[in-house]
Amino acid sequence: MSPATLILLYVVTLLVALCGVGIYSEMRKRRFHPTASVDRIFRCPDCGLVYTDDADVDRSRCSQCGKLNEPIEF
Numbered sequence: 001m002s003p004a005t006l007i008l009l010y011v012v013t014l015l016v017a018l019c020g021v022g023i024y025s026e027m028r029k030r031r032f033h034p035t036a037s038v039d040r041i042f043r044c045p046d047c048g049l050v051y052t053d054d055a056d057v058d059r060s061r062c063s064q065c066g067k068l069n070e071p072i073e074f
């Protein structure tokens, strides 16, 4: 094996490793992002309580006075 081939192999290995790290961090970012905003925020107009509930519920019952509230949309 000639020195030029060794250097080429070294550079290619370094590039592949860098690409792997980049793809890995990008996948971690995408996996983390949806879990950060999975809950919906509700605000009760009767007692002023602000609380969160699951994203799949359309209306959530207030834990203080029992009123059904619509989620706050941003």
Ligand SMILES: [Zn+2]
Binding pocket: 044, 045, 046, 047, 048, 049, 062, 063, 064, 065, 066, 067
């Ligand atoms: Zn309430």
